[in-house]
Amino acid sequence: MQAVTQATLEFVKQYWAPLVCGLVIVGVLPLIVGYVVLVERKIMADMQARLGPMRVGPHGLLQPIADAVKLLIKEDIIPEDADKLVFWLAPVLSVAAALLAIAGLAIGPAFQIAKDVNIGILFVVGVSAMGIFGIVLGGWASNSHYSLIGALRSSAQLVSYETAAGMALVCGLLFAGSLNITSIVQAQYDQGVWFGLLAPVAFFTYLVASIAETNRAPFDLPEAESELVAGYMTEFSGFRWSLYFLAEYTNMIVVASVATTLFLGGWLRPFPRTTWLSFIDFFPPLLMVGIGVYCLMRTPKQPVRVQQTFMLAVAGLCFAVALVLVAPMLVPAVKPLHDGILGAFWFIFKVSLYIYFFMWLRFTLPRYRFDQLMRLGWHFLIPLSIINVLLIGIAMIVGTYFHLQGWSLLLTTSPASIIALIIALFILATEQKSEPQKSSAAPDSYA
Amino acid sequence: MPKAYLPVLIYAALVAAFPAVTLLFAKLIRPASTSFGAKLKPYECGVPSEGTSRGRYSVRFYIIAMLFVVFDVETMFLIPWAILYRGWVMAHMGLFALVSMFVFLGILLIGYVWLYKKGALEWA
Numbered sequence: 001m002q003a004v005t006q007a008t009l010e011f012v013k014q015y016w017a018p019l020v021c022g023l024v025i026v027g028v029l030p031l032i033v034g035y036v037v038l039v040e041r042k043i044m045a046d047m048q049a050r051l052g053p054m055r056v057g058p059h060g061l062l063q064p065i066a067d068a069v070k071l072l073i074k075e076d077i078i079p080e081d082a083d084k085l086v087f088w089l090a091p092v093l094s095v096a097a098a099l100l101a102i103a104g105l106a107i108g109p110a111f112q113i114a115k116d117v118n119i120g121i122l123f124v125v126g127v128s129a130m131g132i133f134g135i136v137l138g139g140w141a142s143n144s145h146y147s148l149i150g151a152l153r154s155s156a157q158l159v160s161y162e163t164a165a166g167m168a169l170v171c172g173l174l175f176a177g178s179l180n181i182t183s184i185v186q187a188q189y190d191q192g193v194w195f196g197l198l199a200p201v202a203f204f205t206y207l208v209a210s211i212a213e214t215n216r217a218p219f220d221l222p223e224a225e226s227e228l229v230a231g232y233m234t235e236f237s238g239f240r241w242s243l244y245f246l247a248e249y250t251n252m253i254v255v256a257s258v259a260t261t262l263f264l265g266g267w268l269r270p271f272p273r274t275t276w277l278s279f280i281d282f283f284p285p286l287l288m289v290g291i292g293v294y295c296l297m298r299t300p301k302q303p304v305r306v307q308q309t310f311m312l313a314v315a316g317l318c319f320a321v322a323l324v325l326v327a328p329m330l331v332p333a334v335k336p337l338h339d340g341i342l343g344a345f346w347f348i349f350k351v352s353l354y355i356y357f358f359m360w361l362r363f364t365l366p367r368y369r370f371d372q373l374m375r376l377g378w379h380f381l382i383p384l385s386i387i388n389v390l391l392i393g394i395a396m397i398v399g400t401y402f403h404l405q406g407w408s409l410l411l412t413t414s415p416a417s418i419i420a421l422i423i424a425l426f427i428l429a430t431e432q433k434s435e436p437q438k439s440s441a442a443p444d445s446y447a
Numbered sequence: 448m449p450k451a452y453l454p455v456l457i458y459a460a461l462v463a464a465f466p467a468v469t470l471l472f473a474k475l476i477r478p479a480s481t482s483f484g485a486k487l488k489p490y491e492c493g494v495p496s497e498g499t500s501r502g503r504y505s506v507r508f509y510i511i512a513m514l515f516v517v518f519d520v521e522t523m524f525l526i527p528w529a530i531l532y533r534g535w536v537m538a539h540m541g542l543f544a545l546v547s548m549f550v551f552l553g554i555l556l557i558g559y560v561w562l563y564k565k566g567a568l569e570w571a
Contacts, residue, residue, distance in 0.1 A: 018454030022461050073477045080487040092466040099462040103455050113458050116451035122526065123455075144489030145500045156508050159515040166522035170529045177533035179526070234490055239473040243466050371570035374511070378568040382518065383559065386552060389525065393532065393548065397541040 018113045025102055025113075033249040034064030040359050047363045058298075058307040061314065074238035079142060082235065086141035091236065091243035094134025098250035101128035105257045106181045107347050108267045110340030120181040121169065121258060128254050131247055132158050135222070135232050138244070142235035150231025153370060154222035158213055160377035165209035167385035171195075171202030171392050172262040185266035192273040192406040196263030198413045199392055201420040203263045205385045207357075210255035212377065214248065217362040221370050256354040257347075264350050267343030273406075284345040285326040292318030379431055384424050391416040510567055521555055 012019070038053065038060060045052025053060030078087055104124040106112035117123055132155055139151020172195045176184040188194055196203040212219040223231030233244050260266060271277045295315035302308045325345060328338035368376070395416035399409045489496050528548055535544040562568055 015454055015457065019457060022454075022458040025458075026461050026465050072473045075480050075482070076474070076477060077480065077482055077486065079489050081489065088470075092463075092470070095466050096459075096462050099465065100455075100459055103458045114451065114455045117455065118451070140501070142489065143500050145491065145496065147489075148500050148504070152504060152508050156511045159511060159519075163515065163518040163522055166519065167525070170522065170525045173526065173529040174532050177530060179530060229490060229492070238477070239470060243470075374568075374570040378514075379563070383556075386556065386559075389529075390545075390549065390552065393541075393545045396532070396536050397545060400536045400539070400541065 018115075021111055021113050022103070026099065029099065029102070029250060030068070030246055031064070033246050033253075034068060036249055036252075036355065037067075037245075038064050043356070043359050044363055047360075058302050058311050058314075061310065068242075071239050071242045076238050076240070077235075079144070079235050081143040083141040083143070086137050087235075087240075090134045090138030090141055091240045091247070092134075093137065094131045094247040095243045095250070097127055097129075097131035097134065098247040098254065101254045102250070102257075103127075104181065105254070105261070106185070106266070107257075108340050108343030108345075109182065109185075110337075111344060112181065115182070117180070119179050121173075121179050121184065121262065124254060124258055125166070125169070128251060129158070129162060131251060134244075134247065138236065139232035142232075144235050146228045146230070146234045147232050150222045150228050150234070153228075154215060154232060157215070157219065157222065157373060157377075160374060161209040161212040161381070164205055164377060164381035164385050165213060167382070167389055168202040168206035168209065169258075169262060170389055171199045171385075172206075174389070174392055174396060175199070176262070181261055181266070184261055185268060188265050189268055189272050191409070192271075193409070194263065194265040194268075196265075198409060199263070199388070199417070201388045201417050201424070202385070202392070203259070205381055205388070206259055206263065208376075208381060210259060211358060211361065212373070214251045214255055214358075216252070216358055218365040218368050219373055220362075220367060221373060224367060252355060252358060253351065256351045256358075259354055260347060260350040264354075267339075267347040269342070269346050281329065281342060282326075284342060284349075285322040288318050288322035288325060292316075292322065375431065380424070380427055383427065384420065387423055388416075388420045391420050507570060514562070514567070517555075517558070521552075524551070 041063075042052045042060070053063045056062045056066045078084060101124045103113040104117060104120050104127070106115075114120070114123065135154045136151045139147040139149075139154070172184075173179065175191070175195045175198055176187045178184060178187065215222050221231075222228070223233060228234070233241055236244060265272065269280050269283075271280070292315045295311055295318060299308050299311040299315070302311055325341060328334050328341055392413065395409075395412040399405075399412040402412075404411055489500065525548070528544070532541070532544055535541050
């Protein structure tokens with residue numbers, strides 16, 4: 001008995017950090033996703049010149065919580081022809097894969113669950129790709145035409161763009177020389193330049209492929225509401241549906257984090273090696289103070305007393321975060337936390353910008369047709385990314401021959417990127433010529 | 448090295464528990480379902496569903512799946528090469544590493560061109 005307690009204590013002592021991290025992620029991520037949805041609706045409203053959610057809480061700030069409660073108490077409908085077990089399992093599988101992928105990611109140098117896993121980024125990509133099982137099984141189990149077509153489309157799309165995304169990752173890994181997340185970011189610190197600048201074509205390829213992989217517009221064909229109702233989610237309602245939704249948005253966060261880690265310098269601030277630019281460290285607290293002051297200014301304009309109080313609370317939260325961000329720079333006692341806290345801020349900031357770009361594209365571009373989507377993947381992105389790997393390889397050899405390092409490596413990689421760009425334009429031109437102007441074949445009902 | 452995966456394993460248990468627990472929780476607090484009849488049929492815009500939905504579908508999905516295996520395995524081979532490449536370049540043996548990958552990718556590109564000409568990559 002004593003031995004067991006001893007072992008448990010030892011275990012907790014050794015692994016308390018990942019345990020706490022995991023609990024926080026599982027507990028907080030659904031809330032974050034809820035607010036990402038709110039932000040998306042607000043951005044959509046802003047781009048369409050309307051207000052968006054305004055009723056629940058000031059400026060709709062409590063909307064996600066109301067939605068969650070609604071989804072929890074909704075009637076649960078399982079179609080009578082559905083395969084009950086698979087129907088139950090599919091959303092669970094989808095959301096578990098998406099959440100598990102977060103384990104490999106590092107939110108700043110301090111917060112990471114799988115710290116010593118040496119295949120870091122491969123783990124994230126591999127685990128998050130398992131989510132497709134949830135989608136295919138869900139579409140098959142609901143025994144509906146729309147669901148099945150949505151699931152098939154989704155799997156074909158994911159599978160087509162997985163290769164292009166993998167090739168783009170290879171380009172970044174050529175510079176990093178490691179799969180471990182910490183080593184990748186360290187490599188970007190040592191070389192002083194983000195890999196996204198050294199390999200812009202690879203970053204672009206990954207951007208497009210990641211939008212397609214997360215089934216976002218303009219590639220949201222699996223759930224194209226004008227053709228397939230809701231794709232693989234048609235028969236899911238209530239909390240099962242929200243699990244799928246959670247998986248989708250978590251996947252968005254995962255691909256954004258992978259791109260941030262490999263191409264945008266992870267948790268490093270811009271120009272990490274330039275010491276005279278250290279004042280950039282004051283940007284995070286100033287940003288939070290700015291948001292707080294804006295909230296304070298809006299407070300008297302709220303119509304109801306409760307809303308005013310809530311707005312004040314939000315402002316207070318912003319000031320508290322600003323204090324946390326500024327503390328390591330002023331108080332010597334918490335100095336060791338400097339990298340951890342500011343790193344987490346920069347990481348979240350970059351991920352937010354990446355996700356904002358996703359949303360911006362969604363409200364700007366019209367949806368692709370399925371054959372256009374496949375064409376873009378197989379005819380354009382895959383050859384381009386293969387050629388880009390070779391070009392980057394040549395650029396690295398030439399750069400080492402002339403002893404170029406860090407920023408000066410741009411001298412060889414930017415010509416390589418320009419060549420890749422010319423090849424891309426060439427492929428696009430030939431594609432345009434070969435694309436059938438008028439489809440002579442009968443429309444395929446299952447495509 | 449397997450020890451590094453222990454936190455991941457614990458986290459995996461947490462992650463598996465999360466949807467299961469929330470689904471059970473939702474089951475406890477929501478009203479019992481009293482639906483019957485058409486509400487439990489698959490949704491098809493109000494029209495009764497025709498035939499089974501687990502019939503045949505387009506062969507192109509199979510072609511895409513097969514091509515995916517080829518190209519994804521290729522990526523898998525590229526990743527260890529990419530990890531080691533930097534070290535080889537630093538040791539001034541980069542040309543050897545690059546040419547060997549050129550040969551490998553070249554063979555695959557020939558296959559790609561053949562597929563392109565055959566129209567296997569066309570959807571419509």
